[in-house]
Amino acid sequence: MAAIAHPLHSLTFTSKSPTPRFKPFPKLVISASNKPISGRKLRVAVIGGGPAGSSAAESLASGGVETYLFERSPTGAKPCGGAIPLCMLDEFSIPPELVDRKVTHMKIVSPSNLTVDFGKTLKSNEYISMLRREVLDSFLRSRAESKGAILLKGLVTNLDLPNFPNQPYIIHYTVNNTIKYLPVDVVVGADGANSRVAKSIDAGDYACAIAFQERIRLPDDKMEYYHNLAEMYIGNDVSPDFYAWVFPKCDHVAVGTGTVISKPNIKQFQKAIRSRVLPKIAGGTVIKVEAHPIPEHPRPVRVRGRVALVGDAAGYVTKCSGEGIYFAAKSGRMCGEGIVKASEGGQKMIEESDLKREYLKQWDSQYINTFKFLDLLQHVFYGSNAAREALVELCGDEYVQRMTFESYLYKKLANGNPWEDFKMVSNTIGSLMRCKLVGKGMEAFDPNVLA
Numbered sequence: 132m133a134a135i136a137h138p139l140h141s142l143t144f145t146s147k148s149p150t151p152r153f154k155p156f157p158k159l160v161i162s163a164s165n166k167p168i169s170g171r172k173l174r175v176a177v178i179g180g181g182p183a184g185s186s187a188a189e190s191l192a193s194g195g196v197e198t199y200l201f202e203r204s205p206t207g208a209k210p211c212g213g214a215i216p217l218c219m220l221d222e223f224s225i226p227p228e229l230v231d232r233k234v235t236h237m238k239i240v241s242p243s244n245l246t247v248d249f250g251k252t253l254k255s256n257e258y259i260s261m262l263r264r265e266v267l268d269s270f271l272r273s274r275a276e277s278k279g280a281i282l283l284k285g286l287v288t289n290l291d292l293p294n295f296p297n298q299p300y301i302i303h304y305t306v307n308n309t310i311k312y313l314p315v316d317v318v319v320g321a322d323g324a325n326s327r328v329a330k331s332i333d334a335g336d337y338a339c340a341i342a343f344q345e346r347i348r349l350p351d352d353k354m355e356y357y358h359n360l361a362e363m364y365i366g367n368d369v370s371p372d373f374y375a376w377v378f379p380k381c382d383h384v385a386v387g388t389g390t391v392i393s394k395p396n397i398k399q400f401q402k403a404i405r406s407r408v409l410p411k412i413a414g415g416t417v418i419k420v421e422a423h424p425i426p427e428h429p430r431p432v433r434v435r436g437r438v439a440l441v442g443d444a445a446g447y448v449t450k451c452s453g454e455g456i457y458f459a460a461k462s463g464r465m466c467g468e469g470i471v472k473a474s475e476g477g478q479k480m481i482e483e484s485d486l487k488r489e490y491l492k493q494w495d496s497q498y499i500n501t502f503k504f505l506d507l508l509q510h511v512f513y514g515s516n517a518a519r520e521a522l523v524e525l526c527g528d529e530y531v532q533r534m535t536f537e538s539y540l541y542k543k544l545a546n547g548n549p550w551e552d553f554k555m556v557s558n559t560i561g562s563l564m565r566c567k568l569v570g571k572g573m574e575a576f577d578p579n580v581l582a
Contacts, residue, residue, distance in 0.1 A: 172477035176315040183442025183459035184321030185271035190467025192279035195476040203286040217540040231381035233258035241523035242366030242516040252533040290331040324424040326444035335431030339424040344387025346419040368403040375404035450509040
């Protein structure tokens, strides 16, 4: 379905006018909380057309809610490693033709260039899907449209909050240098790490990393080396608090790195990762350079009033691994389904308590401890080169690999063996002791998370 006009979009003025005069907003009568809506359906604006926003819009439209999906740059491509877990293909019905590469081998390279093959326990039907965000995002947006969501190709510039419970939220957006408005009942902020929606509801700040990558087209022989192989490099030279990567795409590789604590030096770290992989990418041509902020932890506020944040806007990117695509799509879907449930298919008005109960509580119960645990791992293993050497050493253990991949690929806790778990903990302590790290800073962590 193409983007279409709506009667409520008729209030416009061109931005070239030095003193625009605002016409009154069309009256949108809002029922009292949880009361039936007369003569229409619940109206929701989803700001941002990435995996989070598109998944939210699809769920909302499928559930009978009047849904508007805003995306300022439908042809744009977010800088992203592009890895998604195996379970996402089935859970979100991702067509196999969208997958550029099926990674069945991974190498993790330590600061001293100790290399571990991190894929020995994968079964014949298991792999990590690598795709391009511009391809995935376009597919998800189109599917949301096919379910009834109205796609608005414009930049949201402001969100007016209601002064009273029975007033709408007013979306300000621009299309072709023309400012337009849309009154809605509910807003879903899926507009990324620098979310305007989050700022509008005073959702609080969070630390952001910067991810920088170059897409490099390689000669055929070198591209063949990365046919089903992804590489991770760790060390102070490539990042003081994260990792660098070489991920295969359809006809090129993505070479990049990220950091939170040393963002002004990101180009220096990028130069370092290129130096470490130089023999493997020699003769390649840079076809695109990308950079993007990545949130480091969930925002202090993710629901306020009738506004909910999802995806990067909510801070749903895991520490240690930097995974965000699955959690973005999952949070968008959970939020959309929660709104549909609370509004009884768009028939009733909702309020803040509904969003917290049907979305936020459900999300936190499933995933918040995962985020806390990976935060702990990043602090322990990414703090020094000695700790990184210990991490790579541990990754050589096949039991560690199996537990890691099962948890990642299927997004559920793997069934472990008590004796093997004990040995894994013992090996971890042994590796850290060799690196003289046991006890360092551990008192700062929540004992429940450690347990």
